Amino acid sequence: MTAQILASELGNLIQDSKRKNTELRNAAEKSLQDLKALPNTSEAQLTADLSRRPHFISPFLIACGTHNAKFGTTGVSCLQRLTVSRALPRERLTEVLDALRDCVALPNDVQLKILQALPSLLQNYAVEVRGDSLSTTLQICSALQNSKNFAVSNTAAATLQQLVISVFDRVAAEDGKALEIPTVADVRSDGGSVAVRPAAHDAYKVFNDLNLLVTGEKPAYIRFSSIPPTASLELIEAILSNHGKIMSTHDEQAHILRTLLMPLIIRSLSDRLSFPVTVRIMRILYILIRHHLSIMPSECEIALGLLNHMLDPEASPLWKRALCLEVFRGIYSDSRLVLDIYSQYDEQDGKKCVFGDNLAAFVRLATEKPAVIGLGQQSSVPTGKGDNKDSASEQAVAEAGALAGVISGPVSESNANVHSIGISAQWSSMKTPCMEQLDKSDAPGLPETYVYGLVLTCITNISESLAKFILPLTVHHEGKGRKRSRTGDLAKAESDSAPSTTDQKELERTQSFRKKSIPVNPLTLTDHSAHPHVQTTSTLVTECWPAVLATCSTFLNAALDTDYYRALVRAIQKFTQVAGLLRLSTPRDAFLTTLGKAAVPASLLHANVQSPGSPTPGSQSIFSNARGLLSVDSLVSQASGLSLDKNRRASHDVSTPTLGPRNMLCLRALLNLAIALGPTLQSAWSIVFETLQVADLVMAMSHTQSSLRTPGTSGTRADPEMSSEKMEAETSAVQAAARRLFESTVDYPNEAFVELLEALCSLLKSGSAPESGQRTPTTAVRPQILHQRRMGSVSGISLSTESNARDSMFALNKIGEVAAINDARLTQYEPIESGWDIFVAHLVRFGADARRPIAARLLAADVLSRTVKEIAQLSMADDRRDEVQTRILSALQSLISKLHGTDNGDEDEYDDNDIRIHQVALDALKAVIEQCGELLIAGWESVFNSLLSVFTVQGAVTNHSRMDQAKQDEETDRSLEHVEVISRQLARSAFGAVQLVCSDFLAAVPDASLSTLLQLLLQFSSQQEDLNMSLTAITFFWNVSDFLHSRGELSTLTDIVQGSEKPVEIRHIVEEHAQKGAIPTLWLQVLINLSILTTDKRAELRNSAVQTIQRIFENYVDQLTPEAWMLCLRIVVFGMIESNLKIQISIRNDSHAEMGDLEQWNETTKTVLGSVTVLITTCIDKVSDLTGLGDVWSHLLDYFREFFRCGSHALGCSIFNTMSGVVSRVEDTRVLGGPTLLKTAYVWQEYFNHRGTWTQHAEGNQEAFVAYAEAFKAIYRLTERSLDTALPLMLANLETCIVDSDELAYSSDLDHMTPLQTRVIECMSLVRTDSAGLPPLLIRMLSRFSVLPYTSGPEKRGPTFVALSKASMSLLHSITAKHAQEDEVYTDGAFYFALHNLTKPIQEKYIWQREGKPPTIWQKATTTSLSILEIGLDYIKSSQLPMEALKDMWSQTVSLAEGILRANASSAGAQVPLENDEAFDIDAFSRLRVMITVSLGATSLPDTLRRTYARLLFETSIVHEPALGEIPNLAAAPLENLYKIRYGQTKDTEPSVRTEMAYASLAELFSLVSTHDGSKERIKLAQAAAPYLILRAALPLRTYIADHPLRGRMPAPESQSRELQFVLGELGKLESEPQAIPNAPGVTSTHKKHLHRLYPLLIKATKAARSDPEIFELLVKLTDAVGNEFGLEDD
16 A cells, blocks of 8 residues: 555545535545645555544545445545555444445445455454454455355355454464453353353354354344355354364353254254255264264264164165265274264263164165175176176176176176166266265265265275274384384285295294284283273274174175275275284184185085086195195196186086185285284184185186186187286285295294194194004095085085095195294294194104004104104204204103103003103113213203103102292292102113213203203202212202303393392292303202202201302302392392291191101201301402392391291291391491391391290290390491380390290309390490480399399299399499489489389398309499499489479488398308498498488478488397387387386396497487587488487486396496497487477476486486496486586576
8 A cells, every 4th residue: 555546546536526525525635635744754654654543534434435336436445455554543443344334235346345355354453353343344244245246246255254264263363372361251151151252252153143044043143144054054164174173172162063053963964955055064064073072972972873864765865875974984084083983972881872873774785785786695796888898807707706696797788788786986986975066956866886885985994994093003113123014914915916036945043033023912002092092992893893794794795896896805804904903803703704705605615516527536636736725836727727728618618616816805815814913813823724725625626627628619708818817916916925924924923833833733633543554645635625624614514524634634734834934933942932842742642642543653653753864864964963963852852751641641650661661761861972972962951851751740840830830829838849750760760861961061061951950950859769869969069050150150140130029030030041041040040959958858968958058159259249149148048048937837837746857957947047147247248249238138037037936946046146147247237228227126026026935845045045135236236226216125025035044054143144144234235325215224124133033933943143133233333323314214213213123132131042252132232222322312302303203212212221221130141241241231321321311301301201210220229129118119109108117137138230230320310319500401300310319328228227236236248338338428428409309398408408308317327326337427427417407497
């Protein structure tokens, strides 16, 4: 747009409207002025300036409103230019639309201009043109669509579609930035209402109104003009085609689909609508089903059900049925859509079986008009008016293979001119499908067979879709250099008709076994995203194959042209291949059988069998060529016969039917399927081989009859060259397929190849043997008919058998050919894997099976001997020596095996003749070994298996049997079973060969055979006939170990078993690799076998095996890597332990087990665990990396737990010796790991969980407990703090060891601790006491140890615990001193408990007689208790202990004082040094009084405690025992009857034994009452002691007063005199506490109140002492002191 154009148009408007329209002129002039006033810079600037001047477009709007053609043309043109340039003012867009609508009625050129402006307007002003503006835009366009002008109408229709699509384009753009645009309205949806954004709102209104228009209703939002239904439907289709995603993602649009469109479609399918509407409805329905099935499942279900219903001829006309089939054709071309429909409906309960119903409709439709499709007994060529030469040729060839009366299509002239019979591309298809004929107003004329062609196409599409989905999933994707997937073989087989020129002998040996030749089963791809669809496919095939098969079978017998027939066969191939790849054997076999019947129809075989020209038994047959059909010589001959005899047939000659091109096509399809599915066919091979066998028979017969025919004139109907070419082409294709089939077996896995071989061999197994004396000829006449069992499944007829020998020839020849092709497989792999065993077994079976007739056995023997001779001849070539020797020895082994087979029903009985034959075979075997020596490089496996045959089957513990057993139970029992030999003589002969090998020819034994040698040695070691033979066999294990070690790198052991953890799995891997000859695993197998021997019932043998294992390990420790060490320990050592454990458990559960056996097994266990200790410690010392030792040790601990269940102290001793022996050698906790060390502690601790079982066996526990304590030391050394939580129970176990320990024979623990006690004390000394809770625990435990001599019951004879008690006290003092300032020691009661227990020995002094060496227990207890009390007393005084605890603590202290002060000296023996003991106690009491005296006076302590202490001192201070009743109740009234004097006596009272202790106590009483610092504590003490002091002082005074007068002038006894003098002297010196003693009545005193209370007694004593000057003097001083204290009271 330029300013000049606008200026020119404005000038024109001014000029034209001068007199006609003043308003228009004025507006134009103003706009022109504005335009000229704008700066002329650029188009963009001009556009921006004009868009900001709303009045600039006024003249154009006025011009449009004039309805004048000239003005309107200018107005619309300028508005269109401004629209394109985006120069319209946005606020006047509504006026612009109104102006354009006013011009709709103007001429066509104006209308076209309007149509040009509308798309630009909607595109450039998308934000403004919404709602009503959009409605106006669409109204304008729809109005112009009704124009009578064709150009305008079509342009308007296209523009309307463009506008509608643009509306939805804006929705797509809006969805891309949905978060930036707010919603503007709520519209209806399935869930109620949904908020939509502007563009989505417009799209909703447009789509809703379009659907309303189609239904004939009035639009709700958009003011559409009247639009034809077809146009509306086309708009809907355009929307769905271009913006299907919007329909799926927008709930409001999906709601319209469900509520408006789908009901319309469903109604339309039921109504009789016109062809144009129906076509468009069908197109929309196809789009909805294809793209929106998931959002409208129910509606689509109804629609699909209606489509199925419309296939009924009575429900719909032909053209509507054709439309339905075209829809299904499109649906079935999409594999995912097919699977979605099936999973959505057919697989769901309560849903219609849409897919199944459709296939059922196909079945009905296929048989609807059999005459129209030319249905007959077999396929034929269609005929019609326009048959060309090719068609006639095909018909002739088809007829050549047909029987009389077969419906292969009418050939008469009249029939050909009336109707076209059959399905052909010429008359059964349309160039333009019905759904594409949108320009038709009426339904087109359709061929009658068009629907059948569509059904065929649908079936083909179904198969192709399933194959397209499944086949890629079956391809192995690993490896860039892999060969083409097997799933691609089918396509190659179809397209490649040229035979391979590669000679089968040149096949590489490396191709003989390929696992990837097996197609992947898609059902196993559970992690694949398509796995649900795979399962759906499997279900579809499983449920629907009968309908597919029925439809295909119908069309297989119909008249189809070449293209249709090939497509049908290809569909069958694809469907069968899908079933086969999914491993669905039933549908696969059914389709294979159908192809087989189509390849060789039953009628064709009948015709050959019943033909008068059938060959006689002596005539030449195809079996004159041993390779038969599989080399396709017969096919070539047949094709050549057709070519050579083309002119020899008479026109009236009814030739013998033979296989035609279509039969060959089906046969080739069958072969192609066999190629593609070969490795998975399994039992279905019988179908393939039976078909080939029957085809071979038919062609052999037809070839023979063809050679017997006489020359004649050529036929008039056939085209010989064409038929010959076609037959040769098909024959060549079948030849290539057959060759590829058998050559493809080279790539089969061994399992699949064996299945193929077994399928061929099964033909031999079921046949009975020929008569005796008949020898099998090398060539045979082909039997005219085949055995019934091989004909039933394919041909459907029953035939009798002429000769059993001939019946086997086909299979024998093919087995030979397969073997020839697979020679690499048969020579390279194990016989059982490659099929060699099957190949040989059928030959050996006839020679060794006595139930077979002699003729069959002679035949088998002949074949076997011929094979052996051929192999023997090859022995001259050095490069084949190994194969030759293998085959010779394998044959010998097979013979021996068959001699002692289990066919006789009793495997324990052996015929003497068989044993003699066996003996000869073994002698021959030994001779072969001696002769060949080190040159015997192959066949060793057969050698050893032959040697193994001397053992009975049930006794053999072979590697395979152990592996099988282990697979059943991972925890298999590895103990030896009873091994028996057939005959001792046989065993000795075989062992002689073994000695020869192990002594001289080990180097000649191949690695792969060494495992069998080890197995053989195990058998000879296990046999029970000869112990010397068993021990010698163990020495051979040593020889083999040395031999293997010198040849292999043992460090690779871990690489071999990498990824396996379970011992059973590892043993399996070791055995597998050992069987393959891996030297490291063979060496390990030696040890495993030896470990198995450790369970032999002969102690000498098992101990020898254990020692041999230990020596082998010790010799090779430096050569083993750390990982290998760990592996050997876990597999060999643990296997040995596990076996020993199981026998220990079983022998203890056996009530009849003898004690001697139990002791022997305990000794074996000790040997085993001792070896374990040596091996592990050796590993720790010499192996640098001990990463895996923790796991090994953890596993070993699990076994220890199981040993505990046996309840044996002997086993426990061995276990704990191992535990301490290993752990003590560990210096770094990382060697075993923290968790493992903790587990060690827990296992150690669990020993006492089985205390209840210890009494079951009479075993001493001393050694076990010593080992237990030693193990604790080793464990705790490494764990320490980690065991804090478990330590209490562990220490309790140690205490239990002490308490429950047995008496040590010939030893005493009085002076020295027992080893167990020593170990336990050492254990407790090791314990770190800086963890919370441990100090109190140890204090309590040691306290209990301290009193064990006094608490152990007399009912059990055991240790005295004296030495232990003393040692415990020392350790108790140490621990208490260390933790004396910690609260828990006191709050926990441990300190009190210690004092309490230590008081026990003190109180028991002289009562307990067994004291041991000095110091005595009570002395040690005294020293210890004073020491800990001295340490803890400060804390007790300063802490805030609860009153009860404090009271208990001081009460115990007083009890301690009592124990020190008192002594039952009367119980002391004569040797007891009482004086020394008294001095010891006095010293102890002196220490104690210093510690406790002041503290006892604390006000917080009860007075009763102080009175108790004072009373204790009083009682201890008694020197002479008072008379009965002389001492009052000390607790209640100690001063009662203080002045009462007893009767005197002259009998001298003996002083107490501990006189000095009494004076010390008396002195303490005086000290308590005397004046000190006047503190409350001293006052309290003085008050408590004062009564007892007064009473104590009164006692000697009263005695003196009573007794002295009776003595006259005799002096008092020295002890009494001393006591009295001491008391009087102390009374005189005493300055008593003023508040301790109340004042006497009427007397006041400060420090002599005690004299006031004693004054009456002093006066009486003074009177009695007048003759005793010494005492008298002391008494006078006291009375004087009292006098001095007396004072007179004031009046």
